[in-house]
Amino acid sequence: MADLAEHYDTSILPARVYKPRDKSLVEGAVKILYRRIYAYLKDRKFYSLGELNTEIWRLLDIHNERKLTNRPYSRKDLFLEDEKPVLRPLPATRFEIKYQCVATVMKNGHVLLGHDKAYYSVPYPYIRKKVKILYTSSTVEIYHKYNRIALHKRSYKPFSYTTEPAHLASTHRFVSEWSASRFLDWAGGIDPAVGDYILQIIESRNHPEQAYKSCMGILSFEKRVGRERLINACKRGQEFENFSYKAIERILENNLDQRSPEEEQHSGDQLPEHANIRGKHYYN
Known part of the structure; x- marks a missing residue:
């Protein structure tokens, strides 16, 4: 409310809680409008909002032009003679809620x-x-x-x-240049396999911007682990059909980029020797 008052260069004096007499004039005006406008509209049918608003304005004009009780003037006369001359122009911009x-x-x-x-x-x-x-x-x-x-x-x-x-x-100014084409050009410059992997990540998102942080993280692996490992990791990621930063990170952490699928399958068939591991002969 303070922002609203400042925007229109006015003051707002709120009524006290549970003190209806603080705003008795407002309460009275609402009651009169209810009888003179709402009561007339209650049982009528309107087929568009514009039609309803037109009728409300018509009834409101009748209300404002009606002479006050025991007075030779109407609400409209009072406004035009006493209030309108001292009104100030509205602000150039409309108020926006914050x-x-x-x-x-x-x-x-x-x-x-x-x-x-x-x-x-x-x-x-x-x-x-x-x-x-x-x-x-x-x-x-x-x-x-x-x-x-x-x-x-x-x-x-x-x-x-x-x-x-x-x-x-200076180390972050590249963020302002982030775009899908920039990441694709960068990835393609490393290797077509990396370019294809980055393209899959971007296309898998509803909005390309969602993929930028993942793309940046993946491409930064080139400096950390070398170009060859990044290329192999992207190839393995495509084999797994898993397109994300986490997928590449796990592949590199587990050295899966340095192992062929055949080696990985063969190693999975061999159980390490251990005293607690027993073969079928134990139960004979």
């Missing part, structure tokens, strides 16, 4: 607005800190300890990234 939520800044310098599943950048010093997000139908404001640290135009595209390059540390 909603809020709390989020933690991710390592890539973005926060997630869960309502839209969209990401927005903040200055990199706030990484891993809790922030408050205030958002309207058109803007997203991000605050840290009552200080606004970012302002963005609201995006309604799920899993999209809205990024201000100046917010990001």
Whole structure:
């Protein structure tokens, strides 16, 4: 309510709880309108909202032009003579309701607005800190300890990234360039098998943006384990028909990229020797 009052440059004085006399004039006006408008509409049928609204406006005009009891003027006369001359112009923009939520800044310098599943950048010093997000139908404001640290135009595209390059540390500025074509070109430059695997990940998502973090994680394995192992891991992932970052991670952790399917099947047939493992002869 405070935001509404500030937007229209006015004051709001709420009535006390369970004190109907604080707003007796309002209660009286509601009662009169109920009798003069709602009562006339109660048993009538309307076939569109526009038709109903037209009739409401007609009855409201009759109500406003009706002379007040024991007065030579109507409500409309009173408004035109006394109130309208002192009215100020409405603000240039309409009031927008603000909603809020709390989020933690991710390592890539973005926060997630869960309502839209969209990401927005903040200055990199706030990484891993809790922030408050205030958002309207058109803007997203991000605050840290009552200080606004970012302002963005609201995006309604799920899993999209809205990024201000100046917010990001040099190591994170590549995030603003994330796109499906960029990851496909990068993966294809490593090997066609890697390119095919990344393509499968992107196509398996409802929105390409959902796959970007997985693609980035998979392609980063090239520096960590080498190009050859990444290529073999993607080939094994395709054999398993499992397309995800976790699948590649497990393949590399278990060295499955360095073993052929035949070796893996053969090793699975051989049980290790152990004193507690008994053959069928034990039961003879």
